[in-house]
Amino acid sequence: MILLMGLMACEKNIDISVDAGPPLVVVEGYINNSLRAYNYVIVGKSLRYDQADFANTPIEGAEVTITEGTYTPGHGYSWDDSRSVKLQEVKVPELGNVKVPGVYFDPRRVTDSAHALLGVPGKSYLLEITAEGKKYSAITTLPLPVRIDSLTNTPSFRDDSGKLRSRLMVHYKDPDTLGNAQLYYWKNVESKSTFGWGAMYTDRYIPNTDDLINGQAVHITHSSQLPVGDSIRYFLISVERPVHDFWDSFNKARINGGPFTTPVSLKSNIRGENIVGCFSGFSVSTAVHLMQ
Amino acid sequence: MAIRRKPLLTAGWHFIIFLGGALQGYGQAQQRDTSLPAGVKAAPLLLKPITVYGERQVNLGQMSTHIMGIDQLKRMPVLFGEVDPLKTITLLPGVKNGGDAGAGIYVRGGGPDQNLVLLDGITVYNPNHLLGAFSIFNGDAVNNIEVIKGGIPAEYGGRLSSVISVATRDGNKDSLKVSGGVGLISSRLTAEGPLVKGKSSFLVSARRTYIDQLARLIAPDSFHKSGYYFYDINAKLTYDINPANTLSLTLYNGKDKFSYYREHEKGGRKRDFKANWGNTIAGLTWKQQLNKKLQQQLSLVYSYFNLGSSVTYDTDGILFSSGLNDYQVKNDWLFRVNDQLLLKAGWQLIRHEFKPGAGAINAGQQEFESKITKQYGREAAAYLSADLDVTKQLRLNGGLRVSYFDQVGPTERVLYGVDGVPTGQKETYGKGAVIARYYYPEPRLGLRYLLAKDASLKLSFTRTVQYLQLATTSAATFPSDLWIPVSKLIKPGLADQVAAGYYQEFPDKGYEFSVETYYKKLQHQVEFKPGAQLLLNQNLEGEMVFGTGKAYGIELLLQKKTGDLTGWIGYTLSRTERTFPQLNNGKPYPYRYDRTHDLSVTANYQLSKKWLFSGVFVYATGNALTMPNGRFVYNLGYNSKTDSPVFTNIDQYGKVNDYRMPAYHRLDVSFTYTPKPESVRRYKSSWVFGVYNVYNRMNPYFIYIDVDEEKETIQGKQVTLFPILPSITWNFNF
CATH class of the missing domain: 2.60.40 (Immunoglobulin-like)
Known part of the structure; x- marks a missing residue:
């Protein structure tokens, strides 16, 4: 078929007009046990289907927290408020020391980077976001790592x-x-x-x-x-x-x-209205x- | 209608003969203008393939049925001049195709797997070649094709939406004949003749395409290791043991072979893709006339569908195969109690063996071999039906079919939690252990009332049940057909259809008019989740979502059956939709092949004794499509050297099938030239000159939004498959 299409098919440009859907809140969050700099949350909004600038509209000034906790079968999650970190749009060296709108880090990355947020295998993490008056949340658990032979x-x-x-x-x-x-x-x-x-x-x-x-x-x-x-x-x-x-x-x-x-459709693990994305442990x- | 003059063929027998399409061979209805074989003379001849054309729709008890004989099929202009019964029936109202090269037939809002496609009564699982551009039915071996869209009689079951029954020709019992044709993309050859003169005959018909050879002449060198061809062979043997007993053997074997090879592309990767798929079918039938009133037919059937493919992408290789094996015993009885009452009864047993995808990764990456365990199913059905002339005007037919299906071991099954998510555990079933079991009664009711000699009203109700589903994703760039049985999670599909029709004849003018309307409700419909993993997945059940559907519409058909000009105009106004709680936010959405308007006009005109003109015009509302309604970037990163972001573009989808492709329309014409129409010599030949898509309509095959992240452009694209295509075919027989 590919062959046949290659020989006979012809392709032309057409105008496609689709009703644009409501913008989605796009969340990309990570918590890992190895690279402190690579624990961050990016919050933005999706684009129209015909917008070709390939950058989400950042959501600035959102309230973003990550809380550590444990999961016990039969009892569910218990969150340790003392191990809750509020993430902020700070200037980090890896991004040229400029504040990148919509990208949230543990502020200790700037002040005390040796103690910035780091995941622990076996622990669970709760991500809470309040952006433009709406609340979103996600839970992820770090499994035990598998050794590289x-x-x-x-x-x-x-x-x-x-x-x-x-x-x-x-x-x-x-x-x-x-x-x-x-x-x-x-x-x-x-x-x-x-x-x-x-x-x-x-x-x-x-x-x-x-x-x-x-x-x-x-x-x-x-x-x-x-x-x-x-x-x-x-x-x-x-x-x-x-x-x-x-x-x-x-x-x-x-x-x-x-x-x-x-x-x-992406299989998001984040709860909330009109949201897409993953909080990845x-x-x-x-x-x-x-x-x- | 020469046959009506035959004294032994009473009006009642016509009825039998017609409905007997079910009891393949008791009578095979055929074209009006086809002559009767000489054998049709005495009572036992009812066993012979009686060629009657089309009982008048007005009179017939059965509704929503069309029959086309090979003479009519051969007159239709077709793609590349390939006579194709399956393509031609999509010109009938209520029977739709998926567009150019769209695999599948969609009857009254049903899916492509909801048609019971039969070759001499044997189920065909994949009736397509070339991903749907051609059907497997070679015109030279076909006698006729029958489509039942509604009011499906009780002797048929196992599919929800229609019966598409192809009957092959018997070989000539008196002398050896050879016929064939040479076309642009394929050649055909058929030989037939007596084995024992007057008693038994054979027919062997084969064809092969040579697109690959042609393509090689014009394609760039890089394509030379790529290729595609298909072949098929039909054979039929018949043997009249004595006037009351006949044996017939139908054989079919066909295969598509496809390969695509590209040396290093710009990314430096080599691609090598091979796929072949095909059917093997065998059926042995014994027909017996016990006495003037009682007949029976016993069939043993074997059907095999297999798909094998391998993909090598650079160092990585994946082998994949899937398939289905069927063994079937079928027995049908027909009892003519008196002129008013006809009884039919029968049973069938089928053993299905499913290979839902075994695969291996044979190079690079993780080397492993995976055997997705086979699945087994047993299907059984029994039916009883009666056709009764209550008065001269009123004919009733009522039937009950009871069907049963169980999925049995040995197999392994993934376990699911209450939330429907796999628990990570598996159950193992021993041989014969029942995993899931279903049975349903399927009532079938029909009524015909003659309003006048030339006008009638019909009503019908049918419930149909389907225990096998075809799993397919339209994203697949190669055939990935997987037939899978019902299981604990997958419930049998159910369809309830009511239909009503009005039929009017204008015999002196040769016109026949009908209007039918239907409403169909579908339950337990199956769709794959978007992005479902079909290959190498033991957990196919978990990749599915379940929902309902409904379809309704009105179909108009005006036919002209006699005179120099013949043909028909068919028009359908319809709607078909699906509702899945997990798709489209649970709201109903149009089925992909929802066609608001569907029009076909066909015409055959005898210009002179030597020249016959044929034309087809079709118009259809465009297919429904899901288009992205937004986009976002994800998996972000940053490259400080180039000061540029790293990202991946992801399309965001809103409503399902909310976008419409442009309308599909096309005009095809053909001229058949017979140099010596009145020649009495054995050798005859004719030429068919055809033009497909005369006014070069750029019908959309695909529409998509092309996103170029480097150039930062977004552009709608439309791909057209078949522009204007001339064809020439030379046919001969001697």
């Missing part, structure tokens, strides 16, 4: 431009309990120029739950071609199922595009590998 790489090869490259491999054992899910991130150790989970490398095409491979030794080859000689910091991130489901739906939605598009194991 080793990082290796495939034999090197030369890419089209003749540069020597290889692919990164991660080896770990899936825990015996069913229902574990992982996300895979990495970044170049040398690179200080990028910031944020969205700027890290990640592999999105792997069945990353253990539905089919429970308890097995897992060996994953990431398809990215990385330069030999680069030092890679790898993050094996364990997440609870709702967080996995959100990023899974996100990956489906992001590769969506072009003629075969079907509407994919990332339980991180990390290791460094030199590409050889």
Whole structure:
């Protein structure tokens, strides 16, 4: 069909007019146990379908708090008010020391960065947002991290431009309990120029739950071609199922595009009206590998 | 109507013959202008394929039924000149297709899996080639096609919305004949003849496309490892054991093979995609005439559908296969009590074996092999129906079908919590252990009242039940058809339809007019959640949402059946919608193939003895579509070196199917040239010159919003599949 379409089909530009929906509040929040700088919450508003500026309208001056707590089966969550942090739109060095509207950090990132907010595996976190008079909330739990057994790489090869490259491999054992899910991130150790989970490398095409491979030794080859000689910091991130489901739906939605598009809605874990997004509890194991 | 002059074929028998489409072979209705085979002479001949054309709609007890014979099918202009019964019936009111190359037929608001597609009484699970551009029914092997849209008789079941029954031809019992055709994209060859003269015959018909070979001539080199073709073979053997007993064997095998290969693209990745899918069908039928009043027919049926595909994307490879195996025994009885009363009874047993997707990742990434466990189902049904002439005007038919389905082990099942979320545990069922069991009575009622000699009124009510669903996502860029059975969570689909019709004939002018209206309620409808994981998922049940549907409409049909000019005008005004609590905020939304207006005009005109003109015009309201009504960026990051944000654009969707594609319309014409129409020689040939989409209407196949994040542009795009397409076909027989 692709072949046939390639030969016969023709494509033309048309005007599409759709009733624009109400704007959604878009929340992107993280709590992890490894990188204090990477615990932040971004709050914004969605755009019209025909707006091509590709930046959400930031929501400034929102009240954003994260509270640590514990979950006990049968008793539910208990929140520790003494471990509640109010996040603010502060100037952080990673963002060039400018206040970026709609991006909320623990203010201790500026005053006492060694004690800024950090997640603890096994603990739960409550995110509360009050923005433009409306309240939103989300809960996420950091599972226990899964140990990286080793990082290796495939034999090197030369890419089209003749540069020597290889692919990164991660080896770990899936825990015996069913229902574990992982996300895979990495970044170049040398690179200080990028910031944020969205700027890290990640592999999105792997069945990353253990539905089919429970308890097995897992060996994953990431398809990215990385330069030999680069030092890679790898993050094996364990997440609870709702967080996995959100990023899974996100990956489906992001590769969506072009003629075969079907509407994919993100599986948000945030409660409130007209809201989309995820409060992601990332339980991180990390290791460094030199590409050889 | 030559047959009406035959003394043995009383009015009552016509009725049997007609309804006998169900009892395939008791009588196969055919075109009016088709001659009767010489064999139709004595009583036992009722076993032979009696070719009667279309009992007058006015007189017929059955409503919402259309039959088209092969002569009529062959006259219709079609895409690439390929005679296609399944495409042609979509020109009838109430029967719709999904657009150019849209797989699937949608009858009175039902889904594409709600049609019982039969080839000589054998269920066909995927009746399409080339993702729907062609059907698997090769015109050379087909005798006729019958569509029942409402008032479905009790002998049919297992699907909610319609019966589409294709009858293949018997081979010639007296002499060997070869016929065939050479067309732009395919060639066909058929051989038929006697095995034992006058007693048994064979027919073998095959075709293969050569689009791939043609494409290679014009496509760029990078496409040369890509290709697509399909082939199919139909065969039929018939054997008259004695005047009262006949055996027939129907065989079908067809396959589509598709491959797409691209050397490194700009991203430096190699893509290699292969898929092949096809059906294998076999059916053995024994027909027996016990006495003048009693007949029976016993069929053993095997049906197999398989899809296999492999995707290699750079270093990663995924193998995927899915399929379905059916074994069936079917027995139908027909008892003509007297001139007023006809009884029918029968039963069937089917064993289904579902392979809902086994797969393996064979290269790169995580190497593993996954066997999604097979599922098994047992389906059974029994029916009894009576057709009674109460008075000369009033004919009643009432029937009851009772159907049963159970899903049985051995299989594994994912367990769900009260919130419908998988608990992470699995249940294992041993062989024969019942996982879910359903049974339903399916009443069928019909009434015909003759208002005058040339006018009648009809009413019907039917309940139908469906135990298998076709899981498909329109996002799939390759066929991912998965037939899955009802289960603990998936309930059988139910449909209740009431229909009423008025029929009027104008015999001296050769016109026939009918108007039918219907209301249909659908329950336990299934949709996949947006973005559902279909491949390699043991937990398919968990990816589904359940809802209801309704459809109503009015269908007008004016036919001209005699004279130099023949054809019809069909018009449907209809609405069909679905309501799913988890979709569209629980509000009803239009079904994707909701068509407010649907018009088709067909005409055949004999210009001269040598030239026949045919034309088709269609107009349909555009398909309903969900379009993004907003967008946002997510997964943000920042690159200080370039001082630029890192982001991913995500479309935001509002109301389901709230956008309408532009209307679909098209005119096709064809001219058939027969050089020597009066030749008495054995060898005959003809040429068909066709033009598809004469005025080159750019009908939308897809509409989408193209988002270019680098150039920061957003642009609506429309893709048209078939522009104006001429075709030429040469047909011969000797």
